[in-house]
Amino acid sequence: MKIVLLGAPGAGKGTQADLIVKEYGIPHISTGEAFRSNITKGTEIGLFVKSYMEKGLLVPDEVTIEIVSMRLKEDDCKNGFMLDGFPRSIPQAQALDKATSLDAVINIDVSYDVIYKRLTGRRNCSCGAIYHVSTYTSNNCAKCGKELFIRDDDKEEPIKKRLEVYEKITQPLISYYEKKGLLKTIVSSDAISDTFLKVKSILDTLI
Ligand code: AP5
Ligand code: MG
Numbered sequence: 001m002k003i004v005l006l007g008a009p010g011a012g013k014g015t016q017a018d019l020i021v022k023e024y025g026i027p028h029i030s031t032g033e034a035f036r037s038n039i040t041k042g043t044e045i046g047l048f049v050k051s052y053m054e055k056g057l058l059v060p061d062e063v064t065i066e067i068v069s070m071r072l073k074e075d076d077c078k079n080g081f082m083l084d085g086f087p088r089s090i091p092q093a094q095a096l097d098k099a100t101s102l103d104a105v106i107n108i109d110v111s112y113d114v115i116y117k118r119l120t121g122r123r124n125c126s127c128g129a130i131y132h133v134s135t136y137t138s139n140n141c142a143k144c145g146k147e148l149f150i151r152d153d154d155k156e157e158p159i160k161k162r163l164e165v166y167e168k169i170t171q172p173l174i175s176y177y178e179k180k181g182l183l184k185t186i187v188s189s190d191a192i193s194d195t196f197l198k199v200k201s202i203l204d205t206l207i
């Protein structure tokens with residue numbers, strides 16, 4: 001299955017992606033994770049994207065589209081993939097349409113006050129694991145033992161900017177995919193496992 005996870009910053013895309021990988025075994029392509037790993041490794045791309053990400057701005061479309069196009073050409077994407085955080089603008093969606101066809105776009109819808117609590121309490125591990133201080137109090141990852149960190153863009157100013165950018169540039173994708181008949185919206189203010197049941201009920205119809 002070829003799917004996209006759409007949703008505001010902190011809606012729970014990465015969290016659901018992890019559960020989808022476990023259940024369906026499709027590759028998880030997160031542009032945010034790809035950029036963060038480039039920053040950690042100190043690559044040329046990492047140096048370029050850092051200033052955009054810290055401020056909560058989008059990385060320019062050309063760079064993001066190039067990275068995703070290359071990734072989709074890899075062998076493991078032949079039978080399906082899950083995009084998390086891409087596309088995030090109309091030009092990105094148009095580029096994706098040229099590269100492949102999608103089976104569904106899952107839009108995770110959560111109110112801004114829930115989002116704010118999720119982002120300000122989030123803790124991340126470099127292995128990709130995601131936690132929240134309300135449910136996980138250790139400073140080390142349960143999966144790999146490494147020390148957890150707070151993302152540079154999970155501070156008040158970048159959070160504000162990311163939500164603004166989302167409203168202006170990403171939200172129009174909801175009607176873009178609605179018109180194509182691909183949009184499936186789930187409201188996810190309930191627990192992670194209950195949200196996953198909703199996601200699963202959509203994905204099971206695609207198999
Ligand atoms: P990216 O890494 O994609 O960040 P984002 O879109 O802001 O989304 P987040 O990762 O912050 O949230 P999420 O929805 O994954 O939530 P999570 O599961 O972690 O992008 C970062 C930056 O990279 C962008 O700002 C931009 O600069 C750049 N970039 C990336 N893609 C780009 C693109 N296509 N074009 C241009 N630039 C791009 O959950 C959040 C918290 O909530 C966690 O603590 C989690 O434990 C908790 N939680 C999740 N679900 C629940 C639940 N149901 N109940 C209770 N708690 C929950
Ligand atoms: Mg994420």
Ligand code: ZN
Pocket residue numbers: 125126127128129141142143144145146
């Ligand atoms: Zn870890």
